[in-house]
Amino acid sequence: MALRSAALSNERGVALIVVLWIFIFLFVVAFEFSASVRDEASAAHRYGDETQGYYLALAGFERALYDFLQQTSSRQRQQSQAPADLFAGTWTDGPQGSGYRFRLIDEGGKININRADENLLRRIFTNLGVQEPRRSILVDSILDWRDADDLHRINGAESDYYQSLPAPYSAKNGPFDTVEDLLWVREVTTALFYGSSEDGAVPEGGSVVGLKQLFTVDSPNDRVNLRTASAEVIHALTGVPLEKCRSFVEERKKLSDKSLPDLLALLGGGTGDPRLQNFVFTNPSVVSVEAEGQPAESRVRRRVRGVVRAAGGQERFEIVRWIDRDNQVSGN
Numbered sequence: 656m657a658l659r660s661a662a663l664s665n666e667r668g669v670a671l672i673v674v675l676w677i678f679i680f681l682f683v684v685a686f687e688f689s690a691s692v693r694d695e696a697s698a699a700h701r702y703g704d705e706t707q708g709y710y711l712a713l714a715g716f717e718r719a720l721y722d723f724l725q726q727t728s729s730r731q732r733q734q735s736q737a738p739a740d741l742f743a744g745t746w747t748d749g750p751q752g753s754g755y756r757f758r759l760i761d762e763g764g765k766i767n768i769n770r771a772d773e774n775l776l777r778r779i780f781t782n783l784g785v786q787e788p789r790r791s792i793l794v795d796s797i798l799d800w801r802d803a804d805d806l807h808r809i810n811g812a813e814s815d816y817y818q819s820l821p822a823p824y825s826a827k828n829g830p831f832d833t834v835e836d837l838l839w840v841r842e843v844t845t846a847l848f849y850g851s852s853e854d855g856a857v858p859e860g861g862s863v864v865g866l867k868q869l870f871t872v873d874s875p876n877d878r879v880n881l882r883t884a885s886a887e888v889i890h891a892l893t894g895v896p897l898e899k900c901r902s903f904v905e906e907r908k909k910l911s912d913k914s915l916p917d918l919l920a921l922l923g924g925g926t927g928d929p930r931l932q933n934f935v936f937t938n939p940s941v942v943s944v945e946a947e948g949q950p951a952e953s954r955v956r957r958r959v960r961g962v963v964r965a966a967g968g969q970e971r972f973e974i975v976r977w978i979d980r981d982n983q984v985s986g987n
Contacts, residue, residue: 704950708754708957711948715755716959719747719944723759723963724972726938740908742883742939746947757946761939762962764883765871766892768837769830773798775933782894783864789842796841803828812841834870864891873941873962873975881918881934882907893930895922940965941975 722741742761749755766779776794785793788810795811805813805828814825817839824839837843843866850865868887879888886900893900903922910917915936922931941964949956962976 701955704953704955705957707950708948708953708955709959711754711950712946712957712959713948714753715749715757715946715948716944716961718749718755719757719759719946720963720972723939723942723944724965742942743904743908744885752951754950755946755948757944759939760943760945761880761883762871762873762941762943763876763880763937763939764885765874765888766869766879767872767874767877768797768834768870769801769872770874770877771870778894779869779891782891785847792842793840796843797837800827800836800840801830816841831872834867834872837866837870864897873943873964875941875964876935876937878933878935880937880939881915881922882936883939884934889922892933893922895930899923 726741742759742764744758744760746756746758749757766775771779773794776797777790780790780793791810792812795808799808799811799813805815805826807813812826814828817824817826827836827839831837835848838845838848848866850863850868864887868885869891879892881889884892886897886904889895889900889903890897895903900922906921907918910921915934918936919931919934941962943960943962945958945960947956947958957980959980960978961974964973964975965971966973
């Protein structure tokens, strides 16, 4: 009887352990299933927010495009000049509850990297505080990248230099297609391109100017539109302290009627000042249109961007470049 009782107790112990393992297994399976369902629901919700944000961003793009076309219509040009604030590069919220915001940036208010000559490039890098010999390397390498031959400038770089890098590639030997192509050029680091105290200038006020803020490939002009140029562009072209350029931009907004002499005087120079010969005064004709959409009670933002050229005539335009997913942002 004692042996039978001991054997029965052992069987019950084994059964208890088996049941416990079964419960643990079922718990793990249920937990994994619950987590999977939760993740799939979260992904579906995010996808829905992204889709809704995308179409809200398109609505913002259409609103910005409408404002741009309004100022390019012949009727409005005859009545008054377009407000420069429209192209100040600041975000404008749509109507309350619309869920979108937009901004327009005049490409003519930047420096065309494909048209800048050696003297202009050298002046820009000097005003940005880039020292020799790096300044000469940058200037010659940009010109070597643009020209059609494989002949080296004194401090430049051609395909043989780029082919010797750990990740080899060839020089374009042609115009820049996008401003981001500058990142392929010798000595153009991400710090210099986007702006940082390591590689860029640190002007008065402690701000840093990156090449991305200055250059464009879409400007239709050889000179920069002073009516819409940013403080960073004006600083790079003239060497005027950045804080003074920012003050100029703020004062420029207050002028109801603007002309090139008015703006030159406001900047502290005249038509004979050689530093100011790189400016022109005109209505924007090629602009970058950026728009963001964010559904209500969502942390997901969706951004689109396009470069638009006025094609002449009322409400006529062409899209030069379209970026369907531009720097998507999550969170605040």
